[in-house]
Amino acid sequence: MIRIDIPADQAANPHGYAARAHGREIMAAADAFSKAVYQHSILSLREFEGARSRIAQINGCVVCQQFRAAKDAPSMFAATGVRPGHLVSDNGPAPDEAFYDAVEQWRTSPLFSPRERIAIEFAERFAEEPKVLADDEGFWERAHAHFSDAEIVDLAHSVAAWTGLGRVAHVLGFDSVCLPFMAGVE
Incomplete structure (x- = not known):
């Protein structure tokens, strides 16, 4: 259920309406932060998506759980008409x-590498x-055995973006409403 008033003609994109009508500067900064994570991450795509997907599950964000960076991240930038020179989807x-x-079964599933x-x-x-x-x-001893400091900082900020914005x-x-760039997600 949407928790702010959205005009009927804007019901298909409540996030877009809120970004235009309320807290424009804050929402623009949040959008830039979110896009920076997808554009500049140095993590492998599988590491990135494992962490992102777990946050989506914890947050309960339906859109985030359906999002697939390899398929959907380029659409985040479609409005500009220019694909950035690099996206996390290029990372493997x-x-x-x-x-x-x-x-959700990351502890026991054989599908994940130690880094993932x-x-x-x-x-x-x-x-x-x-x-x-x-x-x-x-934990930090294990993390430093597998990740550089740059990768840990990247992971921490990515997780912060997904946790907070999700x-x-x-x-x-x-x-509760499919965002425009998610239209192709099933």
């Missing part, structure tokens, strides 16, 4: 649907227990 092979189906498991674990714990994660020396979409009910 795309996960298949079995990958997405197994994300750490990325998913980081995302889950960032969203659910950030204070415990910050102090878990065992929760906004879910809480305000924007995820």
Whole structure:
């Protein structure tokens, strides 16, 4: 259920209406932050999508759970008419649907590499227990064994974008309506 008043003629895109009518500067900054994650991430696509998908599950964001970066990220930039020189979808092979189906079972599924498991674990714990994660020396030892500092900073900011902006979409009910760039997602 959408939690702000949306004119009937704008019901198909409540997020777009809110971006034009309310908090324009804040929503523009949020949009830029979100796009920066997809345009500049150095993580492999599978690491990125594992972490992103886990956050989508935790947040309950319907749109985010259906999003597939390899297929949908280029559409995020379609309004500009120019595809950026780099997108995260360029960072290796795309996960298949079995990958997405197994994300919630990341601890036991054989589909994930050690790096993918750490990325998913980081995302889950960032969203659910950030204070415990910050102090878990065992986790940080494992993370540093697999990720560079640049990759950890990338992952942390990506997870922050998905956690915060996904929760906004879910809480305000924007995820109850398919966003324009999601029109092709089933």
